[in-house]
Amino acid sequence: MKKIAILISGSGSNLGAIIDACDKNIISGEVSLVISNNPNAYGLKRASSKSIETIVLDHRKYKSREEFDNELEHILKRNNFDLIVLAGFMRILGEKITKKFNNKMINLHPSLLPLYPGLNTHEKVIKNNEKIHGISIHYVSNELDAGPLIAQGIIKIKGSDSVETVTERIHKIEHDLLPDVIKEICDEKIYFRDGNVQFSKDINTTNGIIVKKYNV
Numbered sequence: 001m002k003k004i005a006i007l008i009s010g011s012g013s014n015l016g017a018i019i020d021a022c023d024k025n026i027i028s029g030e031v032s033l034v035i036s037n038n039p040n041a042y043g044l045k046r047a048s049s050k051s052i053e054t055i056v057l058d059h060r061k062y063k064s065r066e067e068f069d070n071e072l073e074h075i076l077k078r079n080n081f082d083l084i085v086l087a088g089f090m091r092i093l094g095e096k097i098t099k100k101f102n103n104k105m106i107n108l109h110p111s112l113l114p115l116y117p118g119l120n121t122h123e124k125v126i127k128n129n130e131k132i133h134g135i136s137i138h139y140v141s142n143e144l145d146a147g148p149l150i151a152q153g154i155i156k157i158k159g160s161d162s163v164e165t166v167t168e169r170i171h172k173i174e175h176d177l178l179p180d181v182i183k184e185i186c187d188e189k190i191y192f193r194d195g196n197v198q199f200s201k202d203i204n205t206t207n208g209i210i211v212k213k214y215n216v
């Protein structure tokens with residue numbers, strides 16, 4: 001049973017999907033800590049309702065990014081997690097902490113990286129009339145939204161799509177692919193070694209990553 005920490009900033013719908021997959025024994029692991037930088041994050045309530053320990057690290061109470069990162073690093077080290085998942089965690093982490101955990105910290109990002117790192121990805125995709133869009137799950141590096149890719153989920157953008165419909169469609173595929181990737185990591189079928197993501201032979205990859213096309 002792997003020990004998982006989830007970092008959030010908001011609604012925590014992805015956290016909910018991960019907890020569900022653990023409860024159903026799809027993931028051989030348990031979410032043993034949820035950390036939020038936002039004291040009002042709804043995800044904190046989701047965690048508490050499942051009796052999962054929560055910690056709020058309100059970034060506004062720290063003098064610098066380093067102080068925030070150091071406190072976070074301290075908590076994560078103390079608990080010795082197998083996996084740390086940034087699921088809608090809207091803080092940029094610095095080089096020291098990302099180096100420390102680079103083989104066990106993964107991030108969910110709502111775009112097909114390397115396209116559209118950063119914020120407001122759905123707005124940008126629609127504005128640029130992109131035909132496809134999606135999500136990326138990657139190991140974290142010290143560059144924003146740029147660590148080694150594990151998986152991408154792809155949707156087609158429809159003529160009728162708005163930011164709201166894309167947000168909803170993207171959430172659907174996040175709630176499928178993120179628990180899936182976490183399951184494989186907990187089963188040690190995906191791991192990070194020598195600077196590369198490694199997959200066991202029974203996992204289908206395309207150009208070195210998992211690619212899943214969705215019709216949602």
Ligand code: GRF
Nearest residue numbers: 010011012013014088109110
């Ligand atoms: C997700 O769409 C994630 O990709 C983005 O923020 C959203 C978080 O959603 N970075 P939730 O908090 O898991 O509901």
